[in-house]
Amino acid sequence: MSRIIEKKQISSDVFLMRLEAPLIAEERQAGQFIILQVDENFGERIPLTIADASTEDGTITIIYQVVGKTTLALSQLEVGQEVEALVGPLGTPTHIHNYGKVVCVGGGIGVAPMHPIAQALKKAGNHLTIITGARNQDLLILQDEMKAIADEFIVCTDDGSVGRKCLVTEPLRELCANEATKPDMVIAIGPPIMMKFCSETTRPFGVFTEVSLNTIMVDGTGMCGGCRVNVGKEVKFVCVDGPEFDGHLVDFDNMIARLSSYKDIERTRYKCFVEKTINQKEEAL
Amino acid sequence: MSYHTLEELNKTAKDILEDLGERISTLKNKERTAIPSQDMPVQDPVIRATNLEEVAIGYTAEQAIVEANRCLQCAKQTCVDHCPVNIAIPSFINHIAKGDFALACEVIKESSLLPAICGRVCPQEKQCQSNCMVGKALKDVDKSVAIGRLERFVADWERNNGAGKVPSVKPDTGKKVAVVGSGPAGLVVAADCRREGHQVTVFEAFHKAGGVLRYGIPEFRLPNEIIDHEINNLKAMGVDLKTNFVVGRTRKLTDLIDKDGYDAVFVGTGAGLPVFMGLEGENLVGVFSANEYLTRANLMIAYDNTNADTPIYPSKNVTVLGGGNVAMDAARMAKRLGAENVYVVYRRTENEMPARKEEILHAKEEGVEFRFLQNPQKIVGNETSRVTGMECLRYELGEPDDSGRRKPVEIKGSEFILDVDTVIVAIGNGSNPLISQTTANLSVNKRGNIVVDETQATSISKIFAGGDIVLGAATVILAMGEGRRAAASINKMLTEELEGEK
Numbered sequence: 001m002s003r004i005i006e007k008k009q010i011s012s013d014v015f016l017m018r019l020e021a022p023l024i025a026e027e028r029q030a031g032q033f034i035i036l037q038v039d040e041n042f043g044e045r046i047p048l049t050i051a052d053a054s055t056e057d058g059t060i061t062i063i064y065q066v067v068g069k070t071t072l073a074l075s076q077l078e079v080g081q082e083v084e085a086l087v088g089p090l091g092t093p094t095h096i097h098n099y100g101k102v103v104c105v106g107g108g109i110g111v112a113p114m115h116p117i118a119q120a121l122k123k124a125g126n127h128l129t130i131i132t133g134a135r136n137q138d139l140l141i142l143q144d145e146m147k148a149i150a151d152e153f154i155v156c157t158d159d160g161s162v163g164r165k166c167l168v169t170e171p172l173r174e175l176c177a178n179e180a181t182k183p184d185m186v187i188a189i190g191p192p193i194m195m196k197f198c199s200e201t202t203r204p205f206g207v208f209t210e211v212s213l214n215t216i217m218v219d220g221t222g223m224c225g226g227c228r229v230n231v232g233k234e235v236k237f238v239c240v241d242g243p244e245f246d247g248h249l250v251d252f253d254n255m256i257a258r259l260s261s262y263k264d265i266e267r268t269r270y271k272c273f274v275e276k277t278i279n280q281k282e283e284a285l
Numbered sequence: 286m287s288y289h290t291l292e293e294l295n296k297t298a299k300d301i302l303e304d305l306g307e308r309i310s311t312l313k314n315k316e317r318t319a320i321p322s323q324d325m326p327v328q329d330p331v332i333r334a335t336n337l338e339e340v341a342i343g344y345t346a347e348q349a350i351v352e353a354n355r356c357l358q359c360a361k362q363t364c365v366d367h368c369p370v371n372i373a374i375p376s377f378i379n380h381i382a383k384g385d386f387a388l389a390c391e392v393i394k395e396s397s398l399l400p401a402i403c404g405r406v407c408p409q410e411k412q413c414q415s416n417c418m419v420g421k422a423l424k425d426v427d428k429s430v431a432i433g434r435l436e437r438f439v440a441d442w443e444r445n446n447g448a449g450k451v452p453s454v455k456p457d458t459g460k461k462v463a464v465v466g467s468g469p470a471g472l473v474v475a476a477d478c479r480r481e482g483h484q485v486t487v488f489e490a491f492h493k494a495g496g497v498l499r500y501g502i503p504e505f506r507l508p509n510e511i512i513d514h515e516i517n518n519l520k521a522m523g524v525d526l527k528t529n530f531v532v533g534r535t536r537k538l539t540d541l542i543d544k545d546g547y548d549a550v551f552v553g554t555g556a557g558l559p560v561f562m563g564l565e566g567e568n569l570v571g572v573f574s575a576n577e578y579l580t581r582a583n584l585m586i587a588y589d590n591t592n593a594d595t596p597i598y599p600s601k602n603v604t605v606l607g608g609g610n611v612a613m614d615a616a617r618m619a620k621r622l623g624a625e626n627v628y629v630v631y632r633r634t635e636n637e638m639p640a641r642k643e644e645i646l647h648a649k650e651e652g653v654e655f656r657f658l659q660n661p662q663k664i665v666g667n668e669t670s671r672v673t674g675m676e677c678l679r680y681e682l683g684e685p686d687d688s689g690r691r692k693p694v695e696i697k698g699s700e701f702i703l704d705v706d707t708v709i710v711a712i713g714n715g716s717n718p719l720i721s722q723t724t725a726n727l728s729v730n731k732r733g734n735i736v737v738d739e740t741q742a743t744s745i746s747k748i749f750a751g752g753d754i755v756l757g758a759a760t761v762i763l764a765m766g767e768g769r770r771a772a773a774s775i776n777k778m779l780t781e782e783l784e785g786e787k
Binding site: 024037042043045069070087088090218220221222223225226228229230251257258260261262266269 | 491500530535536568569576577585589592593594596598599669671719
């Protein structure tokens with residue numbers, strides 16, 4: 001059981017929640033995640049990155065986008081209510097090190113897991129260029145927080161509603177192409193397709209690019225293998241070997257296909273749950 | 286074999302009892318071996334292949350008494366020698382024969398804590414029943430006294446009649462024991478250490494306790510109600526259960542001692558690392574480890590698709606790779622989840638299959654199709670990376686190998702495509718490295734199993750280990766046996782500490 005201490009809607013379908021989890025707050029390191037269940041009996045186990053944590057009040061912060069039944073149900077919980085199951089911190093922490101010039105690319109909801117990593121990289125003495133991107137202004141999150149730790153800050157939107165009207169790969173390519181700004185390391189977190197193209201962008205320049213994968217998981221401890229991905233010639237488990245891997249070695253096409261394993265079922269469940277929620281609201285009126 | 290209902294089987298047993306009457310206690314050995322072995326009442330295969338309820342219903346009291354009277358009460362008790370925890374088998378069977386089920390249960394519990402579970406999942410035909418004199422006399426191991434069914438009968442009788450007392454607990458010693466993992470090994474350690482008056486906390490990574498008993502073995506073979514009963518007993522004894530707690534991540538193993546003040550730790554985290562075959566196409570959509578498939582179905586209740594949020598892959602034609610109990614469980618579960626065709630592809634023949642005989646029989650009865658002497662070459666998929674088939678090669682039995690078994694030899698050019706949309710890999714489990722990777726100085730062997738001495742002590746002081754994390758993927762009863770031994774070592778160590786503190 002984990003009590004909800006704070007809840008904030010930070011963009012059209014993105015929520016921030018602070019949850020009571022003192023042990024996780026104490027142990028967690030940048031790059032790690034939790035698995036939660038809204039309902040312990042019938043609920044699904046979903047992995048979410050730890051966006052922030054406080055050992056003082058023993059809380060962790062998660063930021064999630066409503067994309068299916070479980071995230072919608074989570075978004076309907078209020079402060080004071082409890083998430084029935086919360087386990088973590090899981091995954092191998094990010095290898096934090098002074099690389100020199102680092103470019104952090106955060107796309108959409110991916111800015112949330114990027115935040116603690118960027119913080120740690122900054123603390124380790126890196127020069128940080130942060131690129132954030134989304135379809136439009138409303139979907140951009142944590143802009144002030146990221147700006148505060150960035151040495152250079154670049155915003156891109158697909159529709160140009162704020163910042164540059166382009167994909168995140170465009171400024172990334174410019175940075176790589178210029179000897180003066182060529183990064184020593186790139187870390188990209190966001191939708192799989194964005195991570196794939198960030199990796200493709202840096203590949204010709206030979207810039208090491210780390211990506212953080214968010215695959216389907218059940219246990220999160222290496223027991224089921226549902227999260228497996230091809231990394232180079234090896235098969236890796238995202239939950240224990242990852243979530244971060246060398247983007248130049250990840251087989252994104254297979255990963256994207258595996259993410260869609262239950263697409264139809266997920267869509268139906270989500271639709272049913274939305275309808276049920278609407279009916280309940282109407283009945284209440 | 287034709288199907289007989291519970292009522293029919295019970296009537297037969299009653300008739301036998303009536304026939305024997307008073308003579309039953311003075312029968313000669315020849316007369317006892319002449320008593321027909323009692324079949325286990327089961328759900329009708331046609332019906333059960335569509336439900337999750339337990340397949341084997343369990344003996345009636347009459348059947349149990351008849352079966353118990355087949356036991357010869359041998360002087361040389363080979364059955365006991367072949368039981369990993371040396372249950373006093375003839376003794377408990379003798380009590381059943383006399384109708385004293387409570388006493389029978391007490392005898393079992395002197396050696397085994399979880400008879401309702403072991404009676405269901407032990408490979409009896411390879412253990413206690415393998416050398417039964419009755420089976421030998423009848424030249425058929427299947428005609429041995431059904432020790433497992435009798436064990437299950439008394440354990441169920443005790444639970445259903447509320448006769449099982451919560452074991453008494455000695456006064457608080459002030460010592461704290463941490464048990465990591467709530468599978469069969471951990472449950473035994475928790476009970477045995479708690480009985481001595483130590484405070485016990487069990488840490489479980491999942492949201493529900495039971496380990497492999499919960500996530501692995503399906504409801505139709507081991508109902509959750511039985512696991513719940515054992516867990517509730519532990520709670521009633523005062524054992525503290527912490528779910529959603531991954532030792533190694535939520536807390537480092539040694540921190541349990543250094544920071545949290547535990548005086549001893551038992552690691553029983555199980556095998557829990559699925560082995561894949563390294564086949565081309567093994568990461569296609571529709572290929573699962575048996576662990577994942579069964580965890581979704583069992584722990585996450587995916588079979589209940591009106592209530593459960595965790596989906597399971599909709600399949601029409603399923604193939605399972607492997608020949609053990611897990612393979613049988615996965616195949617039978619796939620059938621229950623609506624697959625039209627379920628195949629088990631196995632490289633050798635039925636004789637070499639490691640699964641319990643009863644599970645193979647049940648799978649066949651439920652319509653699972655066995656394809657022996659075949660082996661997968663690669664898994665093929667379509668443009669959306671979904672499985673569309675599996676290429677197999679046929680084998681034939683050649684010369685005997687080192688183990689004396691005839692070695693399967695591939696038949697060149699015999700490739701064919703098996704039309705499947707789902708592949709479940711059930712070829713075994715390695716040891717999960719999470720604890721060893723996060724614990725400095727913990728000795729493991731090259732397979733990743735924790736190294737222990739004869740007292741189950743690891744290379745780190747105060748830390749013990751047992752079950753599959755030590756043995757590699759083994760059985761419930763062996764895990765329990767290791768738990769017993771570890772608990773005895775922990776209790777001895779703590780008693781010595783307490784005496785030293787006086």
